[in-house]
Amino acid sequence: MALACVFTLSFSSCSKDDDDDKQPAPVITLHEANIEGDELCTQADVEAKGRTASILLLIESKDGTVKVTRPVTDSKYIGVLNIDGFHVHTDIAGKNVVEGDVLKLTVTDAQGLSTTAQKSITEEEEEE
Numbered sequence: 001m002a003l004a005c006v007f008t009l010s011f012s013s014c015s016k017d018d019d020d021d022k023q024p025a026p027v028i029t030l031h032e033a034n035i036e037g038d039e040l041c042t043q044a045d046v047e048a049k050g051r052t053a054s055i056l057l058l059i060e061s062k063d064g065t066v067k068v069t070r071p072v073t074d075s076k077y078i079g080v081l082n083i084d085g086f087h088v089h090t091d092i093a094g095k096n097v098v099e100g101d102v103l104k105l106t107v108t109d110a111q112g113l114s115t116t117a118q119k120s121i122t123e124e125e126e127e128e
Contacts, residue, residue: 023049026107028117033103036124038093040068042103044117046083050109054078057090058104059097059121067095099123 032043042057055072070090077083101121108114 023109023111023113025113026050026052026109026115028105028107028115030103030105030117030119033119033121034124035092035097035099035121036089038091039089040092040097040103040121041124042086042088042090042105044083044086044105046086046107048081048083048107048109050111050113051079051081052077052083052107053110053112054106054108055086056106056108057088058106059090059092059095060102060104062100062102067097067101068092097121 026046026048029045030042031045032041034041040059046052055077057068057070057072058066059068060066068090072078072088074088077086099122102118103121104116104118106114106116
């Protein structure tokens with residue numbers, strides 16, 4: 001009986017919770033999604049405890065129809081831990097992107113954890 005207790009304790013105490021090794025998913029703060037002529041200006045900050053593996057920009061109409069898909073491959077954004085000042089311009093000429101469409105920014109880290117932030121697209125504000 002004592003031997004059975006020792007085996008039971010050794011099996012339960014040696015198990016390791018796989019979740020302990022996982023980093024949290026990236027956190028995205030999406031600051032801007034503005035139409036500037038024939039481009040969409042996107043500005044964001046990303047906090048990623050695991051290095052970024054991919055970034056995808058997706059522009060959808062209000063009804064969910066995809067108008068633009070753009071993977072971001074710039075080395076200053078891929079393979080890094082955190083991105084302060086993510087700033088890209090996406091060509092939207094002829095894509096019928098209008099104010100009120102939705103920008104979805106998805107960041108996936110090297111562990112496969114991903115986060116999507118979204119923002120309603122607005123027109124560029126006129127400077128006075």
